[in-house]
Amino acid sequence: MNGTQQITTKGEALIFQETPLVVGLAISHSPCSSQVQINQPGIYQAAFHSTIKAAPGISIPAPVSVHLYQGGQPVPGAVASHTFSSSREVDTVSFHVSFQVTSAPKTLQVFVDDAGFIFSDSTLTVIRLGATS
Structure with a gap:
């Protein structure tokens, strides 16, 4: 979880300040890190949610998209998009x-x-659903 504000920089991952709950060894995260480590192959589920707004000076309309990456590759279907039509607009994306992790370790960002x-x-909530077989 990240209660603090982050202004995005192209090419940098969002940072998650806290690690609210971790059970077992399949998933790990260090506070103030952008990386969630998957330590065991299997089927996983990820849920992302954030409040967003355009920073001052952004040209409107302003589209923004958020993507989940596994090991440097985009996870199919893990995308949220919004287009700001006002500089005062505040919205949410989720x-x-x-998804499947075929070999470990893998990093999610x-x-x-x-x-x-x-x-x-x-x-960003990540849950291991089970083994692939």
Whole structure:
């Protein structure tokens, strides 16, 4: 979870300040890190949610997309998008997706396509659903 605000920079992942709950060894995260480590192959589910607004000076309309990456590759279906039509607009983005991890360790990260957006109250929940067989 991240209660603090982050202004996005192109090519950098969102940072999650806290690790609210971890059970077992399949998933790990260090506070103030952008990386969630998957330590065991299997089927996983990820849910992301954040409040966003355009930073001052962003040209309107302003599209923004958020993507989940596994080992440097985008996870299919793990994307949330919004287009700001006002500089005073505040909105939320979220995605919820199941995916397979065929080999471990793998790193999960959330990337924003463009710079100049303010993200707050960001959460990424990752759950291991089970083995692949």
